[in-house]
Amino acid sequence: MSILPQVVFLLIFAIAAYILSKRIKYLRRNIFLGKGETRNDHPEERWKTMLLVAFGQQKMFKRFVPAFLHLLIYVAFVIINLEVLEFVIDGLAGTHRIFAPFLGAAYGVAMNIFEFLAIAVLVSCVAFLIRRNVMKVERFTKPEMKGWPSLDANLILVIEIVLMFAILTMNATDQILASRGVGDYALLNTLFFSSLIRPIFEGMGNGTLIFIERFAWWFHIIGILGFAVYVTYSKHLHIFLAFPNTWYSNLKPKGEMVNMPEVTNEVNMMLGIPTEGNQETPPAEIGRFGAKDVNDLTWVNVMNAYSCTECGRCTSECPANITGKKLSPRKIMMDVRDRAEEVGKSIDAGGQGLEDGKSLLGDYITKEEINACTSCNACVEACPINIDPLSIILQLRRYVAMEESGTPAQWNAMFQNMETSFSPWKFSPSDRFNWAEKVKEEEVK
Template sequence: MHYLQQIGFVLLAAIATWMFAKKIGGIRRNILLGKDENLNDQPAKRWRNLLLLALGQKKMFKNPLVAVMHLVIYAGFIIINLEVLEIVLDGIFGTHRLFAPVLGSLYNWLINGFEFLAVGVILVCVVFLARRNIIRLKRFISRDLDGWPRSDANYILFTEIVLMSLFLTMNAVDQTLQLRGNEHYHQTGAFLFSHLLTPLFNGMSDGTLVAIERTAWWLHIAGIFAFLNYLPYSKHLHILLAFPNAYYTRLEPQGKMKNMPAVQNEVLYAMQPETAPADAAPPAHFGAKDIFELSWKNLLDAYSCTECGRCTAACPANITGKKLSPRKIMMSTRDRMEDVGANIDLNKAFVADSKTLLHDYISVEELRACTTCNACVEACPVSISPLEIILELRRSLIMEESNAPQEWNGTFSNIENNFAPWKFSPDDRDRWAVELNA
């Protein structure tokens, strides 16, 4: 019977790990559908960004109270998972609290630390549920989150409460069996919080307690495996992708827009044909109409989005009632990637589906509302840039489709004819100075 449990655990772990690896492989493939881009310069700065932005959550501390609560959940997720290593090894080898004899008194300190974090996670999750569903902060009731995204956040918070409760229950029953001297439950010292729950189990038989402890153990580890496989379908994928996204964040000053060499070369060759290489070919496209023309970093941004809405809350266009929501830009880009990925899975290669990111997922109205102020980039806690995607789509809209408001077309015409946005010829541009000296 004991070996059957070990075999069952190994099968469960293997299936869960395989499913997770397969989905993560699909996400990696989807990200690499974007254009290649080298972001490996200045590694020291990049490691610093990873430590400060992803691990230290530097930007979150613009709101210290929320930052501390988020840090409790984050630390709980990272540190308590060290305890999961022991559970996995116990499941494989059929042992119980494998590390206790090795670590001695340190083991009790570790478990008490885990319990402190577990209680903290439960309390913070309750607060976050209240913020979303009772207080209903504006950025959490936006139409961007209608349907699955809003439910997703609640599912995660409930799941974390259940997993931490199972962890405490498992420890409380374990503690009760230790106090009774059960041969399979060795003394580890008192557990700080779960010890307070032991009176609930005092009237039960050893057999009942063992059944409860084993059930909590199995549900806890099975829940973690389920959470692992839910993660790639959830906004909480940022738990993993925040690290590479912070490392590969752009190091240029915010607000610096990337030049389009294709446009620059076209103008240069038109003005000075002799500079054009013999094999010069016109660019395939200007800007981006679909995910294939975006950079892989733009696509990594979309998968890293936490859907927290800080970008949209800071967006002046959104604040004044415009349709633009930077959060929705990222969510729509991710939706397009998922649809393209499903297309590839079905057909072994992408088959044109008559859809594009521009128009079918993100509208012209959204793109035109952007003021390129960079407020969304500054507000994002994991260094995502919705602005880059907006600019690339808007460039395609204008350069490929000649689709621009009349006011913009007037400006473009003036720049083309007068070399300035104003409707004055170059010869008349300094006339104001002559009149000033008259």
């Protein structure tokens, strides 16, 4: 037997590995366009969160139907990867079904399980295509989904369907050849699902079947490698990033806004309060207050953006979006990713990167959008992988308020009231306790 297929396989595998490693470096660099932030506290709680939310799909199950279909695809993805391991060994060693002799009857059982999962993926992907394109579930048809995002979603589903067909075709033809006693094809226990499509191939000659079987095998493995590369350009990155993304979840109460120590120093100086312990470490060079562009956000914010699979659960629960405002938390995440991509590509092309005259705020996200947010945390609660769009919105607001003085006039009035009378409304501070007068005169019943 020629070793040509092995050489070709090795070559394809090496090319895929090379491209992937370049892509991973690129994504990593883009994520770290964001500012440093240390989130390593409470490791036990972080592992637990990752296990429950990412591995265990806990938050997905707030909506049962999509959660169930998604679970099938997810379980299949994890388990079928075991078969991919066999594919890779076979491809490199020039063997065929190398695990079969070791596992005996268990191999046939495993193959039947894989086939069941392949069918489950097929059914789920078809259901998802119907939800997107026929039922037109509202969250998939919002304005930010026009063009590439919708195409991306459909492509992923179609690719998965085709890959599953390749597995079933391969198994069906392989078993016909085995039953005919051709070559090294090993006869397994009946493979239930692929046997259903065997009639299509029964009338074909051995040569044709060997060609189809090999074609399906190569198609599947190249397809998977190609898909892995595609994923790095796609919203589908969540299959990997969901794990670190949940590990680095915000573990604090959702209502807490991150403090700005650089402001605290100035406030303390203004009020003449000695700052504890800060004397030895003079404040580092004060950058921008709040965020105008991706590099003002934290790397966790940018990782959130790359982890987002654009499911739109956040947007469908956002009170502003529900009532027709321009704000869509999903679009905030998509904009952060798009801007990080723009900057990353520009840097790689020797361009101006962050200094290209554009910025996240203004060119991607408008003030009208961030001004519509009620900071209600519905989006954060809704996200199946703990993405935090609110954190980004509030950082953008800080930039607008403190660097641009560009908040809406009514907010400026509220600021002024607070400065002069210590209340957001224009009341005299000396009247603050007037409410008690009436009650103090009332007799206790």
